[in-house]
Each structure stands twice: as structure tokens, then as C-alpha cells.
Amino acid sequence: MRRGNLFVISGPSGAGKGTLVSRIMERVPDAWLSISVTTRDPREGEIDGVHYLFFDDARFDELAAQDGFLEWAQVHDHKYGTPAQLVREHLDAGCQVILEIDVQGAFQVRERVPEAHLVFIEPPSLEELERRLRSRGTEDEESIALRMSNAKLEMSRKMEYDIRFVNDNLDECTDELVSYIERTAETDEE
Numbered sequence: 001m002r003r004g005n006l007f008v009i010s011g012p013s014g015a016g017k018g019t020l021v022s023r024i025m026e027r028v029p030d031a032w033l034s035i036s037v038t039t040r041d042p043r044e045g046e047i048d049g050v051h052y053l054f055f056d057d058a059r060f061d062e063l064a065a066q067d068g069f070l071e072w073a074q075v076h077d078h079k080y081g082t083p084a085q086l087v088r089e090h091l092d093a094g095c096q097v098i099l100e101i102d103v104q105g106a107f108q109v110r111e112r113v114p115e116a117h118l119v120f121i122e123p124p125s126l127e128e129l130e131r132r133l134r135s136r137g138t139e140d141e142e143s144i145a146l147r148m149s150n151a152k153l154e155m156s157r158k159m160e161y162d163i164r165f166v167n168d169n170l171d172e173c174t175d176e177l178v179s180y181i182e183r184t185a186e187t188d189e190e
Helices: 017-027 057-065 084-092 103-112 126-136 141-155 170-189
Strands: 005-010 031-033 069-075 078-083 096-100 117-122 163-166
Touching (some): 005 084, 017 096, 017 170, 078 084, 084 096, 117 170, 126 141
Parallel strands (some): 005 117, 031 096
16 A cells, blocks of 8 residues: 555646546546545535535534644635535545646645645646636636736746646646646655
């Protein structure tokens, strides 16, 4: 059994983090994707315990007061957090734990778990990022402008991460990311 490692994957919206994480889950047998807690209501098709852990405000605040989150933040009218106990259990079981969280959350995790491996996924360019956001067809102009503004802020912190991958070719980026996880897990086994 390999020793568990914590990989925090961040990057701007549209960089391809979700697709890369899905591919990691298919290719790294002992990978486990952490599920966030949220206070928002489930969207159509979302299942409690699969997509998110849905808590009311009081339950969320109680867990936060007990220092039960590796990181948490309020986003608009709702709170989101990474439950520390679930992450610890999976690390102790030898899993390669994957967190797909924003830059702010990544550095909160780094404070709590200094040995975490911070991975930044970036688009080949801001122009390509905007093209990807527009091609989704789900964003209005205001939303695209906000996401682009956030992307510039997030990318300004990329050098603070342990490693960075440019997602300009999905297959190559997947191979590089999986190889990094596997090398890190092998190194930690010794």
C-alpha cells in the first residue's frame, strides 16, 4: 500500500480542471476525489454524498467552529468547505487525495497541511481561456468578464504552486499530471 498524498488542483474557470480530475480518477487506482460541503440547495440531478455534502447553515457553522474544515469560504450567499476528517481518513488509508478547489482555498490547505502538493492548471493563453468560456454557451457577458478578471488574479499566484501544467493538449496534460501524481506517490513509498 502506498502512503497517502494530498494533491490540491487549482486554476481559472475554463482551464480544464474538471476534465483533468475525471481522467485522474480513471487512471490512478488509489485516487479519491474529496467532496465539498455546501450550504446551497442541490441542483437538479445532484445527489447528497456524491456531488456535495449538503448542510444547512447551522450544521456548517458548527463544523467550522470545531475546526472541521481544511478550508472553507463564503461564495455569494453560500458556504463551501473541504471536510478535514474525510480527507484524513482517506490519506491514512493510502489514497492519493484530490481536491479541486480555488486559489484562496489552496493556500488555506497549505497552511493546515504543509506537505500538500499544490498543482496549478493554466490555459495556454487568456485569449484561449475566453474562447473556451464562450464556447460553453452557458455564460453571459457579465459572467465571462467576471471569470476573466478572476482568472488574471488566480494566474498571478501560479508561481506559488509546487508545479504548473499548461493545458493546451488535453491528452498530454493528462499524461503529465498522472505521471506527477504517480512519481510523488512512489517517492513517498520509499
